Every structure is written in C-alpha cells, then in structure tokens.
Amino acid sequence: MDKFTTLTGIAAPMPLVNIDTDMIIPKQFLKTIQRSGLGKNLFDEMRYTQDGAEIADFILNQPAYRKSQILVAGDNFGCGSSREHAPWALLDFGIRCVISTSFADIFYNNCFKNGILPVVLPQDAVDHLMDDARKGENARITVDLEAQTVTASDGKTFAFEVDAFKKHCLMNGLDDIGLTLEKASAIDSYEARNATLRPWA
Amino acid sequence: MAPRTLYDKIWDDHVVHQAEDGTCLLYIDRHLVHEVTSPQAFEGLRMTGRKVRAPEKTIAVPDHNVPTTLDRANAATMTEDSRIQVAALDKNAKDFGINYYPVTDVRQGIVHIVGPEQGWTLPGMTVVCGDSHTATHGAFGSLAHGIGTSEVEHVLATQTLIQRKGKNMKVEITGSLRPGVTAKDITLSVIGATGTAGGTGYVIEYCGQAIRELSMEGRMTVCNMAIEGGARAGLIAPDEKTFEYVKGRPHAPKGAKWEAALAYWKTLYTDEGAHFDKVVTIRGEDIAPVVTWGTSPEDVLPITGVVPAPESFTGGKVEAAKRSLDYMGLTPGQKLTDIAIDTVFIGSCTNGRIEDLRAAAAILKGKKIAVKRAMVVPGSGLVRAQAEEEGLAQIFIDAGFEWRLAGCSMCLAMNPDQLQPGERCAATSNRNFEGRQGRGGRTHLMSPAMAAAAAITGHLTDVRELMGETV
Structure with a gap:
C-alpha cells in the first residue's frame, strides 16, 4: 500500500448526498479477479452513456477535473455494499482523499486499506471546500495527514480527527496482516482458551 | 460487573x-x-505464502x-468473466481446504441463507463475510x-x-404487527425513520414484542437490512425460537x-439497565405495508401514500430527491398504488427463505400475473426443494412466475x-x-406479499385489500 502523508491537488465537487457504492463502481465491473484497472469505470453510469460515450457535464469528464486527486462529497459517501472495488476504482483513477460530513462504515475502513484518506469535517467546512472545489484547477486543496488539517486555496484551514492506529498505518503504508501476525501467540492462546470455554464454536 | 448489552457481551468474549x-x-x-x-484475497495469500489459518471455520x-x-x-449460460470468477472460487476452496458448496450442490445458495441453514451460524458467534448483508446472521444473536x-x-x-468497538443502539418495536404487515415492513420502516446513515457507527439491537x-426467517429479514440503515450489524437476542x-x-x-x-446461549441478552447510546421506538401497530419510491432505501x-415533493425535504436531500424522481419517472402527488409495474422479483438474502415464498404463494394461489415478467429465485437449493414439496412451486408456476434455481x-x-432501461420492478x-x-x-422495495400483490394487479398494491383486510 502507498503511504499517505500530504497531498495537494485538484478537488472535484460532488455535492450529491448518499453516493452509494453501486454509483462508484457498478456491479458489472466486480467480475475482475484483480485490484487494478477499475479507474476507467469509476462512476461508470454517471460518466458514460450506455454506448460508452462520455457524458460531458459529469464532473470528472470536465477538462478542469480530469486529474482530480480529491473528492469533496455530500453526506454519507460510500453507503451500500462492502465492495472494496469502490476504493480500488477511486485509487486507480487517482483519487487519494475524499472529504465529506460522513461516510458509510465499511467504505471508510476499506479506504485505509488502500492508501486513501477519508476526511470527516463539519458541514460548514465541507461547504467551504465544496465552493473551493468548484473553482477547478484554480483552487488546489492541501491535505496534511500528519498535522490532520485540510487547507483550502484561500488558506483557510480545517482540522480533522482520525484514529491514531489508522493514521500510523496509512502514513507508513503498513500491512495489517503483518502487524497482526506479530500477535500470533495471543491468537493461539485465545483459541486454546476457546476450545475449553466454547468447544462448539 | 456493570450491566452489559448483548453486543458488549459478544464483543468481550472475542477480544x-x-x-x-x-x-x-x-x-x-x-x-x-x-x-x-x-x-484478490486468496491471491494475496498466495503472493505472501500464507495459509488459511482456520479452514474448518x-x-x-x-x-x-x-x-x-x-x-x-x-457453461455457456455464464459470461467469460463470471465463469472465471466462479472457477477461481472452485480452485481457491480446493487449494486452501475450506468448506465448499459448489454450484452443482443442492445445498448451494445465497451465502447468508446457506450459513444459517447448515447450522454454521450459531448464537454468540462473530461472523464476517465480504458482503454487507452479513448483518443477516445477527438474527441468531451473533x-x-x-x-x-x-x-x-x-x-x-x-x-x-x-476493530474498534461501535456504539450501542436499541430499536424497539412494541406491540404486535397488524395483518398484512411483515418483517420487511419493520426493517424498511426503521430505515425510513432513521435514514440511511442513522445507524452509522452503531450496532443495532432489535427488540420488543413485535x-x-x-419467526427466525423474519428476524433474518430485519437484521439483513441493518446495513441499509448505516449500521454494520443488527442483533436479536436468541430465545427458544432460535x-x-x-x-x-x-x-x-x-x-x-x-x-x-445452550447454557451459554441463554446468557446472551442485554442486562437490565445496560446503556444504549441511541434508542428508537416504533409501535408495531403503526407500521403499514410499505414500498420505496426513490433510489435510497430511506x-x-x-x-397508501403519494409520491413526495422534493421540496418537502431539507438540505442535500432536496437535490437527491429530484434526481431520484427523475430517475424513477415519478411525479410528486402521484398515488403509489397508481404506479404500474413490469417485473416482479421475489428472492434475495432479504426475502428468499421458505416463509417468504409461503407468504407470496398465499397471495398468488389461483391467480394469474398481470406483469410482463415475474420470477421467484429461492435463496438456496434446499429452500427450492422444500417449496416444491409444499406445493408452492406449482402455485408460482400456475400464476405465471418463472421458477428459478438459487442465487443472488x-x-x-x-x-x-437484469432489468432493461426504464423497466420498473417490484422487488x-x-x-x-x-x-x-x-x-x-x-x-421498488417491498415484502414478498406486497410483491405478489403487485404481480396480480400490475401496479403497486396494498396487499391488505387482496386479503380482505380493512385498512
């Protein structure tokens, strides 16, 4: 997993609330057995017509936003299914950070496993950043994970909260499984204890 | 020890x-x-030379x-990419020695129906799956x-x-449901009341007389949609029915x-006085048969209602509702029962169990469908076999339904x-x-009985009218 430390980039505004995982990556693209290559189908049904032509006014098809690295989105981003294809598609497109007032739990977790930082901010901060994002290439937003801040193009800075362990893993690009296997003896003793306490399990 | 919720107890026993x-x-x-x-997960194991730690689980x-x-x-009934994905599971199951029900096995079906049916899901367990509807298994108090x-x-x-522990939320449904009202109406009504993010960060315990x-089938329907309310998990304390x-x-x-x-399972309930961070109470008598009108489960x-006006909402929901109505081809003020249906789909991990098929068949018996296409997809091969044994399959077939094999x-x-563009489905x-x-x-989401009613009339229908109930 790629580390995430700081990022300065173009942010695309997507004010729609409840953007679900079916919108982010429709099911016909879940048939892959790989993690990569999903970027071209990110937001597929909003981005392309049925015959595959680009829909010009969709935000990521507009010239100013084709290289967006940040999304500023409406409430409850990523609701719906557990498909990790959603963060895979975002990442493959080049999105490394999503900012919203709230995220669905499973999507939020999945982001951290893939080097994407989901940032939760209050409504007024998201509104400010949404307006900033609407300025396109002229407004670059900076996200600093170490300092836990997002800075708009006008210099206005917003602090955000993030779980310390998740932050540590993301900043260092750490593999969860490796960390857990360091606790293998604790798992062994849990299993031994469980064999007596709950032998049916 | 301080009083604990059911969630607290299961959590504590698995740390x-x-x-x-x-x-x-x-x-x-x-x-x-x-x-x-x-x-991709099995591929990750191969690349790092890791094994499945507990293949028996x-x-x-x-x-x-x-x-x-x-x-x-x-094999020609599957697209190439689907075939590759199923073949990959065949191979991974074999290579890593895990329990497996291949497509050809009569026990095959939707993973959340097979787990409980085969007795893999037991009270007090932790159960996970790469699928958001894993919440279904919470019906067992897991x-x-x-x-x-x-x-x-x-x-x-x-x-x-x-993991970090979530917060505790209680959803209590008091009293009894009225005739024609089902578990699906409970779970949709809860989401309607709390919104799709109302449960985010919480584990819900559903309780109350209703x-x-x-039944266990109904409880699975309720827990199944906890995720649609934002909660990762929904729980119901186990009892004699469980x-x-x-x-x-x-x-x-x-x-x-x-x-x-059994002795352990009987300790799995929320202690008197345990703390909930959020409580929602709904009277069972107040719940009506419901349908969805938009593109969010909330x-x-x-x-009996009418399509709402976007302006009746606040904040970002106004724009979302406009978009939904445009997508759904509906007009504010339109009566829900005037909405014509092309397709009826009865099935899924929410409502693909035997009780669901019985409820739909009870409405359909002796009737014919008035829609373009209607299908019943049992949740597992065993549900299908049981429905055939009970004569339900024949009722569906006589009514004009397609009687399918198990799957999502x-x-x-x-x-x-799949639906074609513009096709409208009672699902x-x-x-x-x-x-x-x-x-x-x-x-349009609804209960099996409501979907069966729509199949007969060709439009969204209050099932109570077909049951001779007064509304």
Whole structure:
C-alpha cells in the first residue's frame, strides 16, 4: 500500500448526498479477479452513456477535473455494499482523499486499506471546500495527514480527527496482516482458551 | 460487573488483544466467502505464502454470478468473466481446504441463507463475510457484519479482525404487527425513520414484542437490512425460537456440546439497565405495508401514500430527491398504488427463505400475473426443494412466475437476470440504488406479499385489500 502523508491537488465537487457504492463502481465491473484497472469505470453510469460515450457535464469528464486527486462529497459517501472495488476504482483513477460530513462504515475502513484518506469535517467546512472545489484547477486543496488539517486555496484551514492506529498505518503504508501476525501467540492462546470455554464454536 | 448489552457481551468474549488506544483484535468464529469479493484475497495469500489459518471455520459458496436458469450446468449460460470468477472460487476452496458448496450442490445458495441453514451460524458467534448483508446472521444473536476484501484476506490469514468497538443502539418495536404487515415492513420502516446513515457507527439491537413474535426467517429479514440503515450489524437476542431453529442442523453442536452451548446461549441478552447510546421506538401497530419510491432505501412510504415533493425535504436531500424522481419517472402527488409495474422479483438474502415464498404463494394461489415478467429465485437449493414439496412451486408456476434455481440473481443483477432501461420492478431485495437491478432499471422495495400483490394487479398494491383486510 502507498503511504499517505500530504497531498495537494485538484478537488472535484460532488455535492450529491448518499453516493452509494453501486454509483462508484457498478456491479458489472466486480467480475475482475484483480485490484487494478477499475479507474476507467469509476462512476461508470454517471460518466458514460450506455454506448460508452462520455457524458460531458459529469464532473470528472470536465477538462478542469480530469486529474482530480480529491473528492469533496455530500453526506454519507460510500453507503451500500462492502465492495472494496469502490476504493480500488477511486485509487486507480487517482483519487487519494475524499472529504465529506460522513461516510458509510465499511467504505471508510476499506479506504485505509488502500492508501486513501477519508476526511470527516463539519458541514460548514465541507461547504467551504465544496465552493473551493468548484473553482477547478484554480483552487488546489492541501491535505496534511500528519498535522490532520485540510487547507483550502484561500488558506483557510480545517482540522480533522482520525484514529491514531489508522493514521500510523496509512502514513507508513503498513500491512495489517503483518502487524497482526506479530500477535500470533495471543491468537493461539485465545483459541486454546476457546476450545475449553466454547468447544462448539 | 456493570450491566452489559448483548453486543458488549459478544464483543468481550472475542477480544484477543486490546491495545492502549482501544484498538482490538477480535476473534472471528465463522468466515463466509463468495466468489466476488474473495479472489484478490486468496491471491494475496498466495503472493505472501500464507495459509488459511482456520479452514474448518471458513465456508464458501458461489452465489452472485451464478445463473438461476435451469440450464445453468451449461457453461455457456455464464459470461467469460463470471465463469472465471466462479472457477477461481472452485480452485481457491480446493487449494486452501475450506468448506465448499459448489454450484452443482443442492445445498448451494445465497451465502447468508446457506450459513444459517447448515447450522454454521450459531448464537454468540462473530461472523464476517465480504458482503454487507452479513448483518443477516445477527438474527441468531451473533455479531455479524460485512468486510472489504483486504479484511477478507486478514481473516483468512489470522482468523481475526482489527476493530474498534461501535456504539450501542436499541430499536424497539412494541406491540404486535397488524395483518398484512411483515418483517420487511419493520426493517424498511426503521430505515425510513432513521435514514440511511442513522445507524452509522452503531450496532443495532432489535427488540420488543413485535420482534419476539417474528419467526427466525423474519428476524433474518430485519437484521439483513441493518446495513441499509448505516449500521454494520443488527442483533436479536436468541430465545427458544432460535434454539429450535438451530437444533439438528448439520453443523450445530450435538449431545454434551449442545447442552453446554445452550447454557451459554441463554446468557446472551442485554442486562437490565445496560446503556444504549441511541434508542428508537416504533409501535408495531403503526407500521403499514410499505414500498420505496426513490433510489435510497430511506425513501420509504406506506402504500397508501403519494409520491413526495422534493421540496418537502431539507438540505442535500432536496437535490437527491429530484434526481431520484427523475430517475424513477415519478411525479410528486402521484398515488403509489397508481404506479404500474413490469417485473416482479421475489428472492434475495432479504426475502428468499421458505416463509417468504409461503407468504407470496398465499397471495398468488389461483391467480394469474398481470406483469410482463415475474420470477421467484429461492435463496438456496434446499429452500427450492422444500417449496416444491409444499406445493408452492406449482402455485408460482400456475400464476405465471418463472421458477428459478438459487442465487443472488436480480437483487444486484451480476448474473443474466437484469432489468432493461426504464423497466420498473417490484422487488423483495434490499437496495433500490440507481442501476442496481440493471442500468436504468427502476426498483421498488417491498415484502414478498406486497410483491405478489403487485404481480396480480400490475401496479403497486396494498396487499391488505387482496386479503380482505380493512385498512
């Protein structure tokens, strides 16, 4: 997993609330057995017509936003299914950070496993950043994970909260499984204890 | 010890390690696997030379991609990419030595129906699967939730998950349901009341008389849609109905182990005075048969209602509602019962169990469908066999329904069962998102009885009128 430390980039505004995982990556693209290559189908049904032509006014098809690295989105981003294809598609497109007032739990977790930082901010901060994002290439937003801040193009800075362990893993690009296997003896003793306490399990 | 909730108790019994900051390593008792969210996880194990730590606790079944037509043994019924994904699961199950129900096995079906049916899901367990509807298993008083593919790999390798504890939320349904009102109406009504993010960060415990009065099938329907309300997991404390359901299932404990398990399971309830961070109470008598009108599961209204005006909402929901109505081709003020239906889909992990088929068949008996297409997709091969034995299959066939083999089917349309653009479907599934049942397809969620009623009349219908109930 790629580390995430700081990022300065173009942010695309997507004010729609409840953007679900079916919108982010429709099911016909879940048939892959790989993690990569999903970027071209990110937001597929909003981005392309049925015959595959680009829909010009969709935000990521507009010239100013084709290289967006940040999304500023409406409430409850990523609701719906557990498909990790959603963060895979975002990442493959080049999105490394999503900012919203709230995220669905499973999507939020999945982001951290893939080097994407989901940032939760209050409504007024998201509104400010949404307006900033609407300025396109002229407004670059900076996200600093170490300092836990997002800075708009006008210099206005917003602090955000993030779980310390998740932050540590993301900043260092750490593999969860490796960390857990360091606790293998604790798992062994849990299993031994469980064999007596709950032998049916 | 301070009084604890059911969630607190299950959580406490599964903590392997707790870090100073509260991050826990949680032991996982059952890991369910399907073909869509697992190939990258198994590939990860191969690349790092890791094994499946507890293959005996890992259960796999293909369900999302598989065709449900009777000719599915013919490989040509699947697209190339679907075939590759199912073949990958066949191979991974074999290579890693996990429990497996292949497409050809009569026990094959939707993973959340197979788990309980085979007795893999037991009270007090932690159950995970790379699928958000894992919440279904909470009906047994087990802590069950969906995970992403990276976490699937983590559980395969370590039989644990890195977790922080969620908050406790209580949803109480008091009193009894009125005739024609079902578990699906409860769960949709709760989401309608709390919104799709109302449960975010919480584990919901459903309780109250109306929940107690539900069968295990009904309880699974309620918990299944906890995720649609934002909660990763929904729980119902186990009781005699739970124990009765579990007893004798292939993987349920037997003999002395059964007795020991039963004694433990009887401790699985929320203590008097335990703290809930959020409480929602709904009177069972107030719940009507409901349908969704929009493209979010929170867009719920009683069938007696009218399509709402976007301006009746606030904030970002105004724009979202406009978009929904445009997508759904509906006009504010239109009566819900005036909405014509093309397709009826009865099935899914929400409503593909035997009780659901009985409820739909009771409405359909002796009637004919008035829609273009109607299909019943049983949740498992065993549900299908039982429905045939009970004569339900014949009722569906006589009414004009297609009688299919088991799978996820048109719930998410990853297999050939899809809506065409503009087609409108009365569905017993769980999501009405844009494009969910096929690009441009329009979904109205409802109970099996309500879907059966729509099939007969050709439009959304109050099932109580067909039952001779006064509304």
